[in-house]
Amino acid sequence: MRDSDWEIIDELFRNPHMSRAAASLFMTQPTLTKRLQHIERELGVRIADRTPKGLAFTPEGTYLAQRAAEHIELVNQTLRGLEDLRRATRKAITIGSSYTFNKYNLWDVLSGYAEAGDPEVRFTVVNEQSDVLWRMLLDGNVDVAFVRGDHEGPARRILVDCTQAYLVSREPVDLADLPHLPRIDFRTNIESTGLLDAWWHERFSCEMPPGMSVGFIDFVWELVARDEGYVLCFVPAKFVNDHGLCLTPLVRADGSPVVRRTWCLYPKAALPPHMESFVRYVREAASIPEGTILRPQEG
Template sequence: MEYRDWHILQTLFQEQNITRTAELLYISQPALTKRLRQIEKEFGVQIVQRGSRGVHFTPQGEYLAKCADDMLMRLRNIKENVLNMGDEVNGTLRLGVSNYFARYKLPMILKSFKEQYPNVEFKVVTGWSKDVYKSVYNQDVHVGFVRGDYNWTDQKLLLFEESVCVVSRDPISLEDLPSLPRVDYETDPLLRALVDSWWTKHYSQPPLIGMEVDKADTCSEMVASGLGYAILPRVVLIGKEDLHMIELTSETGKPLKRKTWMFYHADSLELQMVKAFVHFMEQIDLQVPE
């Protein structure tokens, strides 16, 4: 079995579709089918069955697909360890990054780190914080940047805290919120829980949702156009200081803060590039202006 064969099995198992797998791997469908037949011949078993809705893996095929994950991870770790044997900091640093952090903070961080360590490359995967958390836990990435207080028991670094604000184009009163249209947006479960908890402690009726959008950036633009108020984290509002903002506070009057963390495993510090990156992150200031 060659490296590309394990990669084919892994990708095909994820996609369950020959055409899509071939496109992702940049090979033709006949070439992909030929490799599958050679793998089946090598192991003496049928790996997949074709159907009207794609391919279906046999029990033997499912086993080999799971082995593919382990084999590819072992090969990746071998390459990283070989590169780590010298004193030079190089290799590919795998990062899992929450969507908003990727947009507002990551470019500056990677630019500065690359200036210090030009031989380090990056593989960045973005998504919701809950998915990034899972990626770090499973060691699919070396370092994860997550927003919110997740139960992480390994190494972590608090990067910054930010306020969560009621935002509107014109001044409004918190007492009037239940009767005002809110622009709502899709967000991660921890922020949703924080906002919902604050609302239920202050109001006996649900919010009046006047519009739903998919992203916080879109939401802030709708607010700027006067289409309603929103409840947004401060980092999304950088550059929109002309909007009216009221910080959410607890029952004791303290501002509700949302934390952004960097998570990583202690044993990953054995890699020079991860050790260098963690040290780099410990030196920079990422605080969000209030």
Template sequence: MDERDWTVLQTLYKEKNITNAAHALYISQPALTNRLKAMEKQFGVRIVNRGRRGIQFTPQGEYLVKSAQEMLWHIQKIKETVLNMEDKHSGILRLGVSTFFTDYKLPGLLKLFKAQYPEIEFKVTTGLSSQITHLMHNQEVHISFVKGDHRWNDQKKLLFEESICIASKEAIDIRRLPTLPRIDYQTDSLLKNDVDNWWAENYSQPPLVSINVDKADTCKKMVANGLGYAIMPTMILNDLDNIHRIEIKTKKGEKIIRKTWMFYHKQSLELNIVKAFVEFVDGIDLQSIS
């Protein structure tokens, strides 16, 4: 079994379909089938059973898939260690990045870093902050950028803070909020809980949600076109003029704050590329990057 075989198992388990897995791996369906048969012959067991609804992994296949994740992780570690022994800044830096940071900060940050370290490449995984934190705990990424106070007991750096506000095209009376059309978007559970708790403190009836979208950027465009109000972090709105903002506060008069963090493992600083990136982020003003 080589690295490619372990990757084949992982992909096949994810897709549950030979055709889709072959497409994801950029190989032909017959080539994938032959590779699977070779693995079954090597171990002397059936790895999958085929049916009308796709494929099902046998207990032996399930065990091999679990082993695939561990084997690929070890192979990646070996590659990184070998490159690190050359005392050069080269290799692949694996980043996990929240959706907001991807859209508004990451391109400019990577451009600046790449100018200083041209031999370092990037593998970027994006998603909700809770998903990225999970990747970090599993050591699937070297460094992550997340929004909100997610549980993390290793190294972290606070990058910036922003308040949460009610954003609307026209000025609105906050007392009438439950009767006005609201635009919601898919966000992390921590922010959703903060907003829901604030609402429960101030109103006795649920919000009038007229539009649900998947991303904050889409929500922002809806607000800019006067289709309703939204409750979102202020930095998302920085590139919009003529948007009315009302910061939401607790009953004690405190602003509700959303923090953005950089997480990493202390041990990973032994890798030149990770240490270089962490030190680079420490030395720049992320607020000024757009």
């Protein structure tokens, strides 16, 4: 019997109507009927009888349907196992990276590993918002994720970045005046927005009013330099203040800085050797001590 014969028996048992089963199998009804008759002749049994309500499986047909389901599951398990083996032997890693980490940090990590680690490893990089990358890691769609913010869940983590939030403006600004000044907003992840919203609410006892939305952070620096408004954001350590902007650190009422951590996240399950090697490199070369705050460069 062919694998397709087992699929026919399985589909007919789950959907005992010739026309519907034929459609699900992408076959014509006459073709399906002929194939079923051929299977019955080959096995020497009657698999199903036609009735006004559809097909009625015989005891032999019911037994074959049970074995068909087992056969299909065995084939699927075998194919999945082979794919897992292919992935393990291929030195490939799919990395998820937030946009700003990709711009300022990721390529230093990858090039450093290519020199100090295994140059045969090939990387595929997926850029997304951190909350999206977190879900992709849990679903197995990326192997490693560099994400902003603290995500609770079943993953191992390495702290790779810790930056402070700033009020960025063209000229010095009194923090008390912020609710009355134009603010520039931009696309960022939920965790970063939550930290800034919490700071605002603690200081002004109200929700942060909406600002002018401009998309990503790169365009924000130009607008701030033109004195179109101010922005509250986490400034990367490798940001170079070419415009001579005024950066005022944001601190909470207790004097602690508002900081955002970036983590390298990876599965808790055992890793193939090339992934274990990469994670070890990140831990040794790219991680930072807990509590360290990386500050932006001077212009």
